[in-house]
Amino acid sequence: MELAILFGSFALLLLIGMPIAFCLGVASLATVLYMDVPPVVIFQQMNSGMNAFAMMAIPFFIYSGDLMIRGGIAERLIAFAAALVGHLRGGLGQVNIVTCTLFGGISGSAVADASAVGGLMIPQMKKRGYDADYAVNVTANAAIIALLIPPSHNMIIYSLAAGGNLSIADLFTAGIIPGLMLAASLMVAAYIVAVRRGYPAGTFPGWSMVGRTLVIATPGLLLIGIIFGGVRSGIFTATESSCVAVVYALFITVLVYRQLSWTDFVEATLGAVRTTAMVLLVIGTAGAFGWLMAFLQVPAQTVAFMKSITNDPTVMLLLINVILIFLGTFMDMAPMIIILTPILLPVVKAFGVDPIHFGVILILNAGIGLNTPPVGSVQFVACAIGKVSIGESMRTIWPFYGASIVVLLLVTYVPAFSLWLPAVFR
Numbered sequence: 001m002e003l004a005i006l007f008g009s010f011a012l013l014l015l016i017g018m019p020i021a022f023c024l025g026v027a028s029l030a031t032v033l034y035m036d037v038p039p040v041v042i043f044q045q046m047n048s049g050m051n052a053f054a055m056m057a058i059p060f061f062i063y064s065g066d067l068m069i070r071g072g073i074a075e076r077l078i079a080f081a082a083a084l085v086g087h088l089r090g091g092l093g094q095v096n097i098v099t100c101t102l103f104g105g106i107s108g109s110a111v112a113d114a115s116a117v118g119g120l121m122i123p124q125m126k127k128r129g130y131d132a133d134y135a136v137n138v139t140a141n142a143a144i145i146a147l148l149i150p151p152s153h154n155m156i157i158y159s160l161a162a163g164g165n166l167s168i169a170d171l172f173t174a175g176i177i178p179g180l181m182l183a184a185s186l187m188v189a190a191y192i193v194a195v196r197r198g199y200p201a202g203t204f205p206g207w208s209m210v211g212r213t214l215v216i217a218t219p220g221l222l223l224i225g226i227i228f229g230g231v232r233s234g235i236f237t238a239t240e241s242s243c244v245a246v247v248y249a250l251f252i253t254v255l256v257y258r259q260l261s262w263t264d265f266v267e268a269t270l271g272a273v274r275t276t277a278m279v280l281l282v283i284g285t286a287g288a289f290g291w292l293m294a295f296l297q298v299p300a301q302t303v304a305f306m307k308s309i310t311n312d313p314t315v316m317l318l319l320i321n322v323i324l325i326f327l328g329t330f331m332d333m334a335p336m337i338i339i340l341t342p343i344l345l346p347v348v349k350a351f352g353v354d355p356i357h358f359g360v361i362l363i364l365n366a367g368i369g370l371n372t373p374p375v376g377s378v379q380f381v382a383c384a385i386g387k388v389s390i391g392e393s394m395r396t397i398w399p400f401y402g403a404s405i406v407v408l409l410l411v412t413y414v415p416a417f418s419l420w421l422p423a424v425f426r
Contacts, residue, residue: 002296006031010289020332021278024285024339028292045291046284055160055283058153059276060242064223064249065107066272069116070264071253073220077102078120080213083205085187090194091202092130094187096121097142101183102217104146105224108153110370113143114381122386130199136386136393138190140379141400144367145186147333148179148360150228151245156238157283157334158359161290161341166355168238169231170422174356177421178364178411185403193399219252232425279334286338293339299346306347313351317412320344321365328369332377336366353415360411360418368404371397 010027014020028042068074081098088094099121100113107113118139125135147154150172159166227245230236236244253260260268293299310316327336341362348358370378373390383393411417 002031002035002292003298005034006289006292006296014330020335021282021285024282024289024335028285028288031292042288045288048287048291050280050284050287055156055280057151057156057239057242058279059272060239060246061108061151061153062112062275062279063268063272064242064245065109065112066268066275067246067249067253067260067265068103068106068220068223069112070260070268071249072257072259073106073217073252074099074103074116074120076213076217076220076257078117080210080217083210083213087202087204088187089191089201090130090134090197090199092121092125092128093134093138093190093194093199096125096135096138097145097183097186097190100139100142101145101149101179102221102224104143104179105149105151105228106220107146108151110143110146110367110378111381113146114139114378115385117143118382118385122382126386131197132386132388133393133396134193134197134199136379136382136388137397137400138186139385140371140382140393141186141397141404142183143378143382144364144370144404145179145182147363147367148175148182150175150224150231151238151241152363153279154333154337154363154366155359157337158341158362161338162345162355162359166359167422169234169425170356171359172228172231172238173422173425174360174418175363177417178360178407181410181417182364182404182407185407186400189399189403193396219256223248223252282332282334283338286335289335290339290342294342299343302343303347303350307350313353314413316347316351317353317361320348321361321408321412324362324365325368325372328366329372329376331369333366333370336369337362354419356422357415357418361408364404364408364411368401368408371401 006027009030010023013023013026029039032039032041078095078099081095081102085091085094085098096117099117103117104113122135122139126132146152152172152175155171155175156168159168159171223245226248227241230241230244231238306316345355345358349355370376373379373394379390379393383390
C-alpha cells in the first residue's frame, strides 16, 4: 500500500501540472504520514540529498556557463564553427551543431546550450531562408551533447545518486566519445534534411580564416582543457574545478574579451542563484523520494522482477532503454537520475554491466527525453526562441531522433565506446 501511495500520488500530481519538485515532496510526505513516520524525516532526507560536497560543483558550473554566455564566448565559437563547417550543405545547421558541441564543453548544460547558441543561431538561420522547424530541431537535439561531455552537471548528479563511489573523472571521460558520436550523427541527419529541402552550401573561407577564428576563440576553449585536464589528472576535484572555471570565466570575459559589463555580471549572478535554487530543490525532494524507495525495498524487488522476465543482458538493456525513454517524456532529468539510479543500477550490475557504462546510457536516454513532450525543457526553449509550436517542430524532428537512437543503441551494446577512454587515462 505504501508504494501505491508513493507512486500514485506522484503520478496524480504530475498529471494535474504541479511542478516536479512539489510532486516528489508531497508524494514523499503523504507516504510517511501513512506509514506513521515523523514528517521531519522527509526534511532530513532532503537536506541529506543536497548536503554533499561534490554537489557544490553544480552551482559554480552553472555560474561559469552564464558568465561565458554573457561575456561573448558563444559569438566567437560560432565564428570558428562557421569557418570550419559553414561551407557544407545546410551550413548554418552544421555550424549550430559544432557550436553546441564546443559550448557544451564550457556550460555542461543542455538548456544553457539551447538558450545561448539557439538565441544567436536560430534567428540567423530563419533570416537566411532556413525553415524555423529545422533551425529549432537542430538546436534542440545538438544541445543534449552538453550532457555527455565534461563538465556535465548530470554526470555529477549520477555519481552522487550511485552512492558517491563512482569517479566523476571517469564519468566525464566516458561521455566524450559518445558525445562526439552524437554530434557526428546529428550532422549527418542535418545534411540529409538540408539536401531534401534544397538548402544551399556555403563557400569555404580558407584555412587562414579557420586559424584566425580559432585563435580568437581559444581563450574560451581553453576552459574545456582546464576543467577536464585538472579533474582527470587529479590536480583538483570536480568541485574545485568548478570554482576555477568561475575565476577563469571572469578573467576571460572581463580582461580578455572585455565584453562582460557590470549589468551582465549582476544578471549572471542572480540567474545562477535562481537556477541553483530550482535545481537543488528538485535534487532534495528527489533524494527524499529515493530514500523512501530504498526503505520500501524497490531496488531489490526490481532486480527480482527483471530477472523473472529475462536472463539475457541484451534484452534487459533494451527493456531499460524503452522504460527510460518513456519516463523521459514526463520526468525532468535531475529527478529522473536521482530516482532511477538506485533502482536500475543494482539491476544492471546483476547482469554484469559496468556502472560507468550505465551512467552514459542513463544520461543519453534522459537527454533524449528533454526533447520529448510533455516535459521537454530543451525543446520548449528552442521552440520559444524559434517562435514555432511544439507540434510543428515534432512533426519534422524524426531524422534527428533517429540519429540519437542509433547512437544510443551503439553506446548501449558496445561498451567500449564508453569504457575505452577512461581505461586509457587510468
